[in-house]
Amino acid sequence: MGIDSYLISSSVIAVMAQRLVRKICQHCAETVPLTEKEADLLKISQESFPEIKRGKGCERCANTGYRGRLGLYELLILSDEIRHIIGSGGDANQIRAQAVKEGLKILRQDALEKLYQGITTPEEIVRVTRAV
Ligand SMILES: [Zn+2]
Incomplete structure (x- = not known):
């Protein structure tokens, strides 16, 4: 962004990322098995998310x-350790x-919880x- 890293590490206390997903329609929601292809895409096991x-x-x-x-x-809360990484030119x-x-x-973990709760889809x- 063209901002000196020391400025970021001394003035920012936290960074929040947000993504919007579409919610499954609760009027026509049905339980279906998780396919192998979906499990692969999400890098999760079918055993842990069978449906x-x-x-x-x-x-x-x-x-x-x-x-x-x-x-x-x-x-993301900027702890002292993270400030140190930023200050010494560490990457994302x-x-x-x-x-x-x-x-x-x-984000992916939060997303998987929403999948597990039947709120959104793979x-x-x-x-x-993105995958972990
Ligand atoms: Zn519907």
């Missing part, structure tokens, strides 16, 4: 199977690795988040 929800399409959702949107969030991957070590719940997750 997901999916809207089959109805009048209320104009046959899209989706109705409404939901935000997925990732909150180093910052992320440290943040995960400190308990950062990354396609939506793959569209807005």
